[in-house]
Amino acid sequence: MKVPGTPALELRSVRRAYGFGPSATVALDDVSLTVRPGSFVSLIGPSGCGKSTLLRLVAGLEQPDRGDVRVHGVTPAEACAAKMIGLVPQTPALLPWMSVLRNVTLPQKINRGAAKRRGRIAGFTERESAPAAPDMRELLVKAGLGEALHKLPAQLSGGMRQRVAIVRAFGLRPDMLVMDEPFSALDEFTRESLQDQLLDLWDELKTTVLFVTHSVSEAVRLSDTVVVMAPKPGRIVESIEVDLPRPRGERLFGEHRFHEYEDLIRDRLRRAWHSDAA
Ligand SMILES: Nc1ncnc2c1ncn2[C@@H]1O[C@H](COP(=O)(O)OP(=O)(O)OP(=O)(O)O)[C@@H](O)[C@H]1O
Numbered sequence: 632m633k634v635p636g637t638p639a640l641e642l643r644s645v646r647r648a649y650g651f652g653p654s655a656t657v658a659l660d661d662v663s664l665t666v667r668p669g670s671f672v673s674l675i676g677p678s679g680c681g682k683s684t685l686l687r688l689v690a691g692l693e694q695p696d697r698g699d700v701r702v703h704g705v706t707p708a709e710a711c712a713a714k715m716i717g718l719v720p721q722t723p724a725l726l727p728w729m730s731v732l733r734n735v736t737l738p739q740k741i742n743r744g745a746a747k748r749r750g751r752i753a754g755f756t757e758r759e760s761a762p763a764a765p766d767m768r769e770l771l772v773k774a775g776l777g778e779a780l781h782k783l784p785a786q787l788s789g790g791m792r793q794r795v796a797i798v799r800a801f802g803l804r805p806d807m808l809v810m811d812e813p814f815s816a817l818d819e820f821t822r823e824s825l826q827d828q829l830l831d832l833w834d835e836l837k838t839t840v841l842f843v844t845h846s847v848s849e850a851v852r853l854s855d856t857v858v859v860m861a862p863k864p865g866r867i868v869e870s871i872e873v874d875l876p877r878p879r880g881e882r883l884f885g886e887h888r889f890h891e892y893e894d895l896i897r898d899r900l901r902r903a904w905h906s907d908a909a
Pocket residue numbers: 649650656657658676677678679680681682683684685865
């Protein structure tokens with residue numbers, strides 16, 4: 632059960648393999664990770680290093696073969712039942728027959744009981760158990776979707792649709808938002824503008840974010856911690872704390888320290904890649 636003062640996320644010696652015997656794929660081997668409440672953590676690493684597997688374990692969609700996963704001290708299944716975890720997939724899953732506004736307000740209505748369920752989990756303070764539902768119309772306007780409130784998803788661009796999905800996920804006030812390469816299909820300009828809006832929402836709503844990306848600059852710009860992973864077996868090779876001031880606007884791209892972090896992470900990724908190729 633949730634215990635005050637526990638990490639937002641804790642993985643201890645987690646192993647997850649697919650298949651059996653010598654042909655098994657070890658997607659995650661002896662993975663341990665601790666995430667502070669309210670922090671922004673990115674997972675980065677070559678294809679097949681277990682990033683999505685890690686997200687699925689955190690979201691309670693799969694079980695580890697060994698080790699333990701806790702979200703605020705409770706199991707992912709308990710955390711999901713209490714709607715503590717929000718998921719933003721690579722491609723936004725919006726209901727095509729509903730307006731933007733209804734797409735984001737409907738889950739809020741459906742999940743009204745979530746606050747009560749959270750309240751039943753021992754250790755929640757009153758404020759934590761019933762976080763105030765944000766005004767979705769206001770959040771949509773802040774995310775630059777003021778003109779699109781009554782449009783259908785098919786009338787929006789890909790970037791706008793993803794923005795709606797992000798607002799919807801934040802609107803449920805999850806304690807942990809799990810995002811699997813949410814911007815990978817977008818052009819660079821749209822991507823940067825969505826990063827801005829994600830950072831604004833994160834700053835306002837103080838949600839812990841676990842974010843998968845293949846982009847080094849995106850990881851540095853967004854994160855408090857960048858977790859570098861390597862494949863075969865999938866594992867964490869290094870957690871890098873990004874000590875850059877916030878807010879991290881466009882000016883950051885011109886700063887020397889930003890590029891130093893990029894170089895450091897690229898170096899660790901190269902090593903991870905070579906260790907795989909060796
Ligand atoms: N359901 C499954 N059955 C069998 N093997 C799987 C399954 N899911 C993942 N794997 C294997 O586990 C390893 C880790 O996969 P995972 O999708 O977690 O990696 P990833 O880092 O997210 O990769 P990518 O960056 O390409 O999305 C890969 O070798 C993959 O083939």
